[in-house]
Amino acid sequence: MKIGVYVCECGINIAHTVDVEKVVEDVQNLPNVAVSRFYKYMCSDPGQALIKKDIKDLQLDRVVVASCSPRMHEPTFRRVLEETGLNPYFFEMVNIREQCSWVHQEKEKSTGKAIQLITGAVARASFLEPLEKKEVSVIPKALVIGGGVAGIQAALEIAEKGFKVYLVERSPSIGGRMAQLDKTFPTLDCSACILTPKMVDAARHPNIELLTYSEVVGLDGYIGNFKVKVKKKPRYVDEEKCVGCGLCAAACRLKGRIPNEFDLNKGKRSAIYVPFPQAIPLKYTIDPEKCITLKTGKCGDKALCVEACERNAINFDQKEEILELDVGTIVVATGFDLFNPMEKPEYGYGKYPNVITGLEFERLISASGPTGGHIEINGKEPKKVVFIQCVGSRDKKTHEYCSRVCCMYTAKQAHMVKEKIPGADLVIYYTDVRAFGKGFEEFYNRVQGEGIVYRRRELGDPIEVIKNNDKVLVKTKGHPDIDADLVVLATGIIPREDSKELSRILNINQSADGFFLEAHPKLRPMDTFTDGIFLAGCCQSPKDIPDAVAQASGAAVRAAEPLAQGKVEVEAISAVIDADVCGGCRMCEDLCAYSALEFDSEKKVMTCNDVMCKGCGSCASACPTGAITMRHFDMQQILAQIDGISAEAIVQ
Amino acid sequence: MMQTTQVEVKKKMKKDFEPNIIGFLCNWCSYAGADLAGTSRMQYPPNLKVIRVMCSGRINPIFVINALQQGADGVLIGGCHPGDCHYERGNYLARRRYAILRELLDYVGIDPRRVRMTWVSASEGKKFADVVKEVTDEIRELGPIQQLKRENTW
Numbered sequence: 001m002k003i004g005v006y007v008c009e010c011g012i013n014i015a016h017t018v019d020v021e022k023v024v025e026d027v028q029n030l031p032n033v034a035v036s037r038f039y040k041y042m043c044s045d046p047g048q049a050l051i052k053k054d055i056k057d058l059q060l061d062r063v064v065v066a067s068c069s070p071r072m073h074e075p076t077f078r079r080v081l082e083e084t085g086l087n088p089y090f091f092e093m094v095n096i097r098e099q100c101s102w103v104h105q106e107k108e109k110s111t112g113k114a115i116q117l118i119t120g121a122v123a124r125a126s127f128l129e130p131l132e133k134k135e136v137s138v139i140p141k142a143l144v145i146g147g148g149v150a151g152i153q154a155a156l157e158i159a160e161k162g163f164k165v166y167l168v169e170r171s172p173s174i175g176g177r178m179a180q181l182d183k184t185f186p187t188l189d190c191s192a193c194i195l196t197p198k199m200v201d202a203a204r205h206p207n208i209e210l211l212t213y214s215e216v217v218g219l220d221g222y223i224g225n226f227k228v229k230v231k232k233k234p235r236y237v238d239e240e241k242c243v244g245c246g247l248c249a250a251a252c253r254l255k256g257r258i259p260n261e262f263d264l265n266k267g268k269r270s271a272i273y274v275p276f277p278q279a280i281p282l283k284y285t286i287d288p289e290k291c292i293t294l295k296t297g298k299c300g301d302k303a304l305c306v307e308a309c310e311r312n313a314i315n316f317d318q319k320e321e322i323l324e325l326d327v328g329t330i331v332v333a334t335g336f337d338l339f340n341p342m343e344k345p346e347y348g349y350g351k352y353p354n355v356i357t358g359l360e361f362e363r364l365i366s367a368s369g370p371t372g373g374h375i376e377i378n379g380k381e382p383k384k385v386v387f388i389q390c391v392g393s394r395d396k397k398t399h400e401y402c403s404r405v406c407c408m409y410t411a412k413q414a415h416m417v418k419e420k421i422p423g424a425d426l427v428i429y430y431t432d433v434r435a436f437g438k439g440f441e442e443f444y445n446r447v448q449g450e451g452i453v454y455r456r457r458e459l460g461d462p463i464e465v466i467k468n469n470d471k472v473l474v475k476t477k478g479h480p481d482i483d484a485d486l487v488v489l490a491t492g493i494i495p496r497e498d499s500k501e502l503s504r505i506l507n508i509n510q511s512a513d514g515f516f517l518e519a520h521p522k523l524r525p526m527d528t529f530t531d532g533i534f535l536a537g538c539c540q541s542p543k544d545i546p547d548a549v550a551q552a553s554g555a556a557v558r559a560a561e562p563l564a565q566g567k568v569e570v571e572a573i574s575a576v577i578d579a580d581v582c583g584g585c586r587m588c589e590d591l592c593a594y595s596a597l598e599f600d601s602e603k604k605v606m607t608c609n610d611v612m613c614k615g616c617g618s619c620a621s622a623c624p625t626g627a628i629t630m631r632h633f634d635m636q637q638i639l640a641q642i643d644g645i646s647a648e649a650i651v652q
Numbered sequence: 653m654m655q656t657t658q659v660e661v662k663k664k665m666k667k668d669f670e671p672n673i674i675g676f677l678c679n680w681c682s683y684a685g686a687d688l689a690g691t692s693r694m695q696y697p698p699n700l701k702v703i704r705v706m707c708s709g710r711i712n713p714i715f716v717i718n719a720l721q722q723g724a725d726g727v728l729i730g731g732c733h734p735g736d737c738h739y740e741r742g743n744y745l746a747r748r749r750y751a752i753l754r755e756l757l758d759y760v761g762i763d764p765r766r767v768r769m770t771w772v773s774a775s776e777g778k779k780f781a782d783v784v785k786e787v788t789d790e791i792r793e794l795g796p797i798q799q800l801k802r803e804n805t806w
Contacts, residue, residue, distance in 0.1 A: 069687045069690070070704065071679075071683070071684065071687060095687075095702070095704075097690065098686065098687040098689075098690025098691060099686050099687065099690055099702055100698070102690040102691070102693055103689055103690050103693070103694060103695055103696055103698075103781070104695065104696075104697075104698045105695060106698070109698045110698055112698070113698045113701060116701050117701055117702075120701065120703070503736075504735060504736065507738060507740075509680075509681070509684075509736070509773065509774045509775065510773075510775065511774075511775040512775040512776065517774055517775055529680060529684070529738075529774065530738075573706065591709075591745060593739055593740035593741055593742075614739060615706055616706055616707035616709050616710060616738075616739035616742045617705065617706055617707055617709060617710030617742075618707060618709030618710065618739065618741075618742045618745050620710065620712070621709060621710055621711060621712040621713075621745070621749070622745070630710060633705055633706060633710055635712070635714070638703065638705070638715055639714075639715070639718050641703050642674060642703065642715065642718055642719045642722050642724070643722055645672075645674060645701045645703075645724075646672060646674070646719070646722035646723045646724055647722070
């Protein structure tokens with residue numbers, strides 16, 4: 001057995017706290033070590049060449065590289081072995097950067113720890129077995145979850161590449177948050193005008209199948225071969241027959257009496273409704289919580305909507321359906337929720353009608369909103385408007401991060417007030433103005449030049465909004481009180497309420513702030529840790545529309561790659577059962593979360609399906625006879641590693 | 653008088669004692685959390701040496717006992733938070749095994765505090781660093797392990 005050990009200096013990242021020369025000298029004497037070297041950057045081309053040369057010249061059987069985390073460069077070095085004709089699983093990586101040099105300061109101790117870790121790895125390396133990589137074919141279809149601008153963009157781009165896309169949207173229409181906005185900063189484009197053509201494109205694209213009013217409820221499988229369960233909620237309207245004429249909604253007994261969620265409950269709708277006039281698909285939906293027929297079984301003499309519908313589209317017997325979709329890759333674009341300012345009672349939100357959120361203000365100024373775009377509060381046009389920024393953002397008590405859009409949407413909303421009510425007095429309370437994007441600073445300057453007063457306040461300073469007849473008094477530290485007609489709170493972006501549930505369904509991670517976690521913040525911002533699942537838009541972190549669209553395009557490319565390849569390599573690490581040792585006790589059977597273990601009732605032993613097995617090793621740890629070997633993490637390999645680490649500890 | 657000195661000597665020994673701790677961390681959550689602690693440069697004592705496994709469900713109690721036999725003074729087991737297991741429920745299996753293992757350790761006269769289990773997610777770098785500090789302090793306080801020593805035969 002000949003093992004080559006390569007220690008990386010990683011510039012000074014490792015060499016700064018680990019004495020690599022001493023490490024190399026020490027491990028040289030370990031059993032089976034044929035050569036040990038250090039190099040400035042092991043992952044670089046010359047670094048890789050060095051290993052390749054040694055493998056050939058010295059006929060190495062195993063390679064140990066001590067450098068960064070295997071989560072970073074294990075694939076790089078496995079490829080080095082592969083290219084030299086060695087089995088890639090004859091490689092062992094030691095993490096002496098993330099888990100050693102970066103977290104310890106004393107050089108002597110870090111060096112000692114590095115030696116211990118490498119000794120463990122060398123001991124383990126001699127027991128490594130060759131494994132065959134498995135290749136599976138890829139179903140050339142993708143799933144996009146979420147029909148906001150990010151989801152639409154991702155779906156369109158994957159579809160344009162020639163692959164079938166299922167676009168699943170929870171609400172009755174695609175469009176998402178962007179459809180609720182009036183104008184977009186800093187260009188003042190009409191949001192609906194630039195979004196609706198994209199919505200139509202998505203609906204018309206021959207490769208896109210829209211599944212609105214539907215939710216992903218289950219996921220099985222792995223990259224290339226996901227099995228998705230989608231719950232299609234009943235609209236109680238036949239989508240094939242409905243032409244979106246709206247006669248039903250006009251006839252509904254509850255017309256104009258139900259708060260419309262799309263308008264943040266500021267507008268009213270019927271029990272049968274489309275959320276907004278440009279909805280895609282333009283198909284009506286019956287609200288089961290409100291519809292008299294669905295709730296009581298009887299709506300007057302007869303349901304007026306049924307009578308009004310000329311196409312016989314209404315069907316109260318529609319049932320929920322569970323669809324099973326097979327896809328190769330998935331893009332998650334589920335968007336965000338807004339911070340609920342009721343959590344901060346000092347702002348008076350929920351108590352006084354004069355206090356509204358930024359998104360409510362968007363509906364108020366939207367031409368298709370409940371007031372037809374006329375800014376009014378209690379039926380009157382406001383003369384004195386106060387904007388308060390950082391509500392639920394940059395606040396250690398609620399959400400510590402910056403929501404990135406509020407500074408600019410506040411500036412835009414102030415501009416819109418000035419445009420519609422030229423004589424209005426406007427004050428913006430800000431913490432810092434973050435105008436970092438393309439054209440942002442210029443827009444901020446423009447708004448400041450429009451006679452809008454920017455008042456700086458520390459976020460921690462007390463602020464209070466109290467009732468003053470039909471107005472509200474805004475009291476802040478260090479500034480005169482303002483008697484305001486309207487207060488707009490720049491509420492921050494927060495993760496979707498059900499992010500946790502979705503993260504569990506999809507088996508992806510959340511970061512500390514609750515948004516979905518990317519595989520690498522800089523180099524893999526669209527990937528998750530689960531192969532084949534990618535992120536786009538605000539579900540990953542707060543971002544503005546251009547950033548969400550850019551990320552969606554990126555995620556679409558990433559998701560299309562395996563589809564275009566037609567095959568992917570999957571984990572070679574799986575369980576293997578020795579039929580001669582297996583006692584057929586079936587203890588392992590129920591432990592497997594993937595039904596990879598099956599009992600052979602003829603031979604009375606368990607068998608393992610290689611492709612179904614995901615390699616967790618739970619079964620191997622339970623087997624009382626030791627018949628199950630967990631490839632690449634087998635008993636001997638791990639015990640040898642423990643032995644190596646500990647033997648070196650005793651020496652030290 | 654004599655007694656006080658002995659206590660002091662013992663205390664000093666404990667203070668100088670650098671425990672050898674072996675960690676078994678799952679690849680997806682706690683190992684990633686440990687990596688994040690590194691990327692964020694959060695400092696913690698170098699006593700912990702990590703062995704990566706794919707899932708905490710892979711951690712056979714034999715590994716833990718073997719580590720103690722080979723001279724580890726303590727063991728840290730890290731998995732995904734309940735409900736977050738990358739393999740759906742491996743961490744639950746690990747937890748059950750851990751519960752039984754603690755009783756076994758107690759039975760054979762080993763302080764169960766020497767083996768600790770924790771949940772660290774991929775985003776909890778700080779928690780990981782804090783746990784390592786706590787565990788190292790605790791094992792240092794418990795002193796070197798005296799029982800269970802045995803040499804492997806290969």
